[in-house]
Amino acid sequence: MPQKINCICLCQRIRFNCEASKIAAFCHCSVCQKSHGTPFAAQLSIKPQSLMIEHGKEYLKSYASSHDLLRMFCSHCGSRLYNISKDKQSYASVALSAIDNKNAVFKIKAHICTDTKADYYQINDSIKQYPDFFGIDRK
Numbered sequence: 001m002p003q004k005i006n007c008i009c010l011c012q013r014i015r016f017n018c019e020a021s022k023i024a025a026f027c028h029c030s031v032c033q034k035s036h037g038t039p040f041a042a043q044l045s046i047k048p049q050s051l052m053i054e055h056g057k058e059y060l061k062s063y064a065s066s067h068d069l070l071r072m073f074c075s076h077c078g079s080r081l082y083n084i085s086k087d088k089q090s091y092a093s094v095a096l097s098a099i100d101n102k103n104a105v106f107k108i109k110a111h112i113c114t115d116t117k118a119d120y121y122q123i124n125d126s127i128k129q130y131p132d133f134f135g136i137d138r139k
Contacts, residue, residue: 002047003105007098011077014056021045024096024106029113031065036080039121041095044106048084048092
């Protein structure tokens with residue numbers, strides 16, 4: 001059952017909400033590494049159609065990181081907020097760091113794109129690992 005989550009950027013200029021699954025993943029692809037400045041991105045699957053920008057739409061910017069994916073961020077503070085398919089229907093995920101609900105419930109279910117994992121980072125948990133994006137070409 002989806003849960004409504006509230007999200008906010010670092011400077012608090014952008015506020016949005018959406019319906020999220022309770023399933024999150026750590027993505028180790030090289031694009032997520034560069035985009036987030038970390039060895040992996042922590043993302044929560046959301047329903048693209050449920051995404052509602054409440055405040056600060058004028059600060060919301062996008063970067064097309066692949067043929068079908070937009071990475072959304074705040075143009076003022078640079079916070080990574082969410083990913084969404086270019087068709088705005090097929091796929092979306094929110095950065096866990098953007099979630100403002102203190103009582104949001106989710107579980108990390110997978111490490112994905114581990115074939116491109118940063119060599120300096122070691123996965124030391126029992127969470128299931130997938131070498132790619134569940135078999136989907138994201139390039």
